[in-house]
Amino acid sequence: MEVVKADKNEQKEKQSKKQVKVSLFQIVWRWHFYAGLIFAPFLIILAVSGSVYLFKPQIESTLYKDLYYIQEEGSSTSNPSAQVANVKGIYPEGIVTSLTFHDDPTRTTEISLMENGQTSSVFVNPYSGEVMGSLKKEEKFTEIFKKLHSELIVGGTVANRLVELAACWAVILLITGLYIWWPRNRSSIWGTILPRFNKKGRTFWRDMHAVPAFWLSLFILILIATGLPWSGVMGEQIKRLATSTNTGYPPFAHSFGEKPESIIKTKDVAENVPWATENLTVPASSSNDYLPLSLEDVTFIAKNEEIGKPYTLSMPKGEQGVYTIATSHTKPGDNATLHVDQYTGSVLSDVRFADYGIMGKGITMGIALHEGRLFGLANQIIGLLVCLGLIGLVISSIIMWSKRKPKGKLGAPAKPKDEKVTRIVFCIMLAMGILMPLVGISILFVFIVDRFILSKIKSLKTWLS
Amino acid sequence: MNKLLGSSVMIFMLLVMSACTANTTNPSNTAQLVGVEILLNEEISPNQATELKVQITQGQENVEDADDVQFEIWRVSGKDPSEMSKAQHEKDGVYSIKKTFQDNGVYYVQAHVTARDIHVMPKTVVIVGDVSEEELNSIKEVPQNKEKNHEHGHDH
Numbered sequence: 001m002e003v004v005k006a007d008k009n010e011q012k013e014k015q016s017k018k019q020v021k022v023s024l025f026q027i028v029w030r031w032h033f034y035a036g037l038i039f040a041p042f043l044i045i046l047a048v049s050g051s052v053y054l055f056k057p058q059i060e061s062t063l064y065k066d067l068y069y070i071q072e073e074g075s076s077t078s079n080p081s082a083q084v085a086n087v088k089g090i091y092p093e094g095i096v097t098s099l100t101f102h103d104d105p106t107r108t109t110e111i112s113l114m115e116n117g118q119t120s121s122v123f124v125n126p127y128s129g130e131v132m133g134s135l136k137k138e139e140k141f142t143e144i145f146k147k148l149h150s151e152l153i154v155g156g157t158v159a160n161r162l163v164e165l166a167a168c169w170a171v172i173l174l175i176t177g178l179y180i181w182w183p184r185n186r187s188s189i190w191g192t193i194l195p196r197f198n199k200k201g202r203t204f205w206r207d208m209h210a211v212p213a214f215w216l217s218l219f220i221l222i223l224i225a226t227g228l229p230w231s232g233v234m235g236e237q238i239k240r241l242a243t244s245t246n247t248g249y250p251p252f253a254h255s256f257g258e259k260p261e262s263i264i265k266t267k268d269v270a271e272n273v274p275w276a277t278e279n280l281t282v283p284a285s286s287s288n289d290y291l292p293l294s295l296e297d298v299t300f301i302a303k304n305e306e307i308g309k310p311y312t313l314s315m316p317k318g319e320q321g322v323y324t325i326a327t328s329h330t331k332p333g334d335n336a337t338l339h340v341d342q343y344t345g346s347v348l349s350d351v352r353f354a355d356y357g358i359m360g361k362g363i364t365m366g367i368a369l370h371e372g373r374l375f376g377l378a379n380q381i382i383g384l385l386v387c388l389g390l391i392g393l394v395i396s397s398i399i400m401w402s403k404r405k406p407k408g409k410l411g412a413p414a415k416p417k418d419e420k421v422t423r424i425v426f427c428i429m430l431a432m433g434i435l436m437p438l439v440g441i442s443i444l445f446v447f448i449v450d451r452f453i454l455s456k457i458k459s460l461k462t463w464l465s
Numbered sequence: 466m467n468k469l470l471g472s473s474v475m476i477f478m479l480l481v482m483s484a485c486t487a488n489t490t491n492p493s494n495t496a497q498l499v500g501v502e503i504l505l506n507e508e509i510s511p512n513q514a515t516e517l518k519v520q521i522t523q524g525q526e527n528v529e530d531a532d533d534v535q536f537e538i539w540r541v542s543g544k545d546p547s548e549m550s551k552a553q554h555e556k557d558g559v560y561s562i563k564k565t566f567q568d569n570g571v572y573y574v575q576a577h578v579t580a581r582d583i584h585v586m587p588k589t590v591v592i593v594g595d596v597s598e599e600e601l602n603s604i605k606e607v608p609q610n611k612e613k614n615h616e617h618g619h620d621h
Contacts, residue, residue: 290503290587291573297586304584345586346498 023416025180027425030413032176033401035169040394042152042166049149050223051387054372054380056142063141067123067133072105078129080109080295080313086129087111087122094122096315099295101126103309108132150230157232161438164231167224168436172429174217181210202403209396212389219386226366233437238363247357290343292316298323301345307336316342332364332374410464499523499583503576504559511566511594518561519552519576527558531580534560541571541590542600549577569594571601 052059061068084096094115101109108123113134121140123132137143144153151159183192190196193214195207228234242248298313302325311327323340335353340346356364365374372380405411416422426443433440454460504518517536521528531554539547552560566572575588592601 290589293586293588297575297588301584301586343587344501345584347583348498 019418020421021184023418023421024425026414026416027422028176028179030415031425031429032173032180033413035173035176036394036397039166039169039173040397042162043170044391044394045152046149046163046166047387047390049145051384052145053142053149054383054387056146057373059142060140064135067135068108069106070108070125070127070132073127077126078124080299082129083109083124083126084111084295086131087113087124090131091115091122091134098312098314100312101299101309160232164228164233164235165438165442167227167231168234168439169442170220170224171436172432172439174213174221175432177210177213178217181214202400205396205400205403209393209400212396213393216386216389216393219382220390223370223383223386226370229363229367237437238359242357242359242363245357245359247359248363292342293323293340293345297345298325298340301325301340301347302338305336305338305347305350307338308334311336322348332361332368335364408463412464497524499528499578499580499585501576501578501585501587503574503587503589505574505589505591509566509591509593511569514563514565516561517552517564517574518555518559519578521558521560521578521580523581528580529554529556529558531558531560531578533577533579535577536562536564537573537575537577538564539573540568541573543570547573552576566591566593569596571596 080099084099087096088094091113094113096111097114097119098112099109100112109126111122111124113120113122119137120134121137122134124130125132138147147153147155150163152162153159181192191203191207191211193211195211196203199207229238239248295313301323302311302313305325307325307327309327311325314324314326316322321342323342325338325340326336328335328337333353335356336351338350339348341348353361353364368374369379370383372383401411426447429443430440433443454464500520500522502520502522504520506515509515519534519536521531521534534552534554536550536552537547538550539545550562550564552562554560560578570593572591572593573588574591575586578585
């Protein structure tokens with residue numbers, strides 16, 4: 001409290017000279033305050049769901065132990081066709097869409113099944129061929145958190161855009177926050193890079209907010225940046241940029257000349273394909289008198305092409321479909337997507353991590369980092385700490401606000417007197433809105449609502465001011 | 466100072482948001498496809514030698530330097546292990562084996578071709594002699610798993 005007052009007094013003394021600076025500080029704080037107020041709930045949701053989803057491998061291994069793990073029974077395994085046949089025996093109506101083979105010899109084979117429009121995983125003992133049980137995809141524990149994290153459970157485009165909006169506004173919170181944090185008149189490390197534990201009240205909580213936020217800012221920014229490729233608006237822009245600069249994924253067309261192309265994209269056909277190859281057109285198999293290859297042949301091809309387990313083998317869709325062998329769940333360097341002619345076993349396209357452009361590589365690494373699987377447990381723990389830190393920041397900000405908030409008022413930072421500064425900062429925000437389109441749209445939306453609706457309601461106006 | 470901070474943050478953001486736009490060359494590391502066509506006599510009778518052939522091409526060119534060409538044959542219904550036979554190059558990219566089928570029946574014939582660092586393994590069905598309706602239908606029903614050691618057939 002004292003320090004902030006002292007700060008303010010100091011600023012007041014030099015007001016004539018520093019009018020602009022004060023106004024700038026006030027308006028940036030105001031932006032920070034409103035943005036924080038609106039997006040804090042979303043950031044909490046993202047942080048909580050994210051910290052759970054980070055530990056997906058460990059959580060699922062524990063929860064679904066009986067489905068995932070079996071005793072290793074020597075080296076003789078039941079072949080994939082027999083495993084599929086056993087699954088079909090139990091689910092005669094089901095259509096097998098893919099098989100995932102794990103590298104752990106005590107893991108079951110995971111067979112994806114479509115039944116009555118529902119996707120489920122059926123787990124098969126690879127040694128005996130015995131069907132261990134099944135799990136509906138949307139009922140998987142971690143799937144719920146994934147849905148919360150990416151589309152706030154309710155799903156759909158609106159929810160997905162809201163998540164992206166919150167993420168983009170978090171960037172603005174970081175920038176404005178860093179501006180407010182910036183030590184202007186003080187050169188002390190206390191209150192900037194170390195908190196003042198001896199202070200009480202709002203100053204203490206201000207330090208508990210600003211100091212950890214400074215330390216976490218880079219990590220939070222990395223988490224946001226690496227999460228954006230999934231988003232609907234920014235993600236599409238990134239993909240377009242990668243495509244237009246030819247730095248995303250290699251175009252399949254250059255490898256094979258005249259091959260028939262189906263319009264089906266990999267995304268619809270194959271599961272677990274690495275991000276960077278999702279938009280490759282799947283080459284169609286050459287249809288002739290040959291019979292479709294057996295799964296054994298395709299697993300042989302995978303081995304022959306040095307695809308290490310775990311990998312997912314997706315079944316051909318229709319007569320012109322291809323077998324797709326994809327792996328993306330281990331280290332990014334092992335990423336590979338192969339499309340195999342279902343009749344001849346010809347590898348129609350083979351895209352590995354090394355073939356990705358620089359952006360494709362970067363985004364692939366970023367995604368692995370975001371999901372906590374780039375460098376093992378340490379990656380997960382760092383991710384968790386950043387999430388917990390983010391939650392802490394929201395809590396400290398609320399406490400700080402409650403200590404400042406007058407009764408019956410919102411307690412927003414004062415409007416600066418300098419209209420020009422207000423307008424300049426508004427324009428800077430709009431400029432960021434061009435970089436992050438959803439931010440721009442939301443700023444314009446709030447501006448219009450504020451200008452033409454809220455300003456007409458007197459009681460609301462006093463509360464907000 | 467503030468300006469410095471502001472602009473450095475903006476520059477950093479721009480870097481993060483737009484990432485790198487450096488160009489990479491188009492990898493076209495996958496060679497042209499190898500085409501394999503299995504050529505069979507229209508009628509095959511039991512206990513009579515017949516020729517099984519494959520025509521191997523790459524683009525317009527006949528492939529005469531295939532590293533390995535093998536035929537794998539097994540009966541659709543039945544538990545007999547498949548048998549592998551190495552084919553010899555005749556000419557113009559045609560490789561063949563002589564085969565005598567002992568019994569009437571429906572057989573799978575799969576060509577395993579390794580040429581120009583590419584592996585192709587098309588599979589087709591041959592009908593030998595007179596075959597019951599039942600056995601003909603079995604092509605559709607039987608999952609194509611082979612009771613054999615797959616690794617063996619692919620040692621090359």
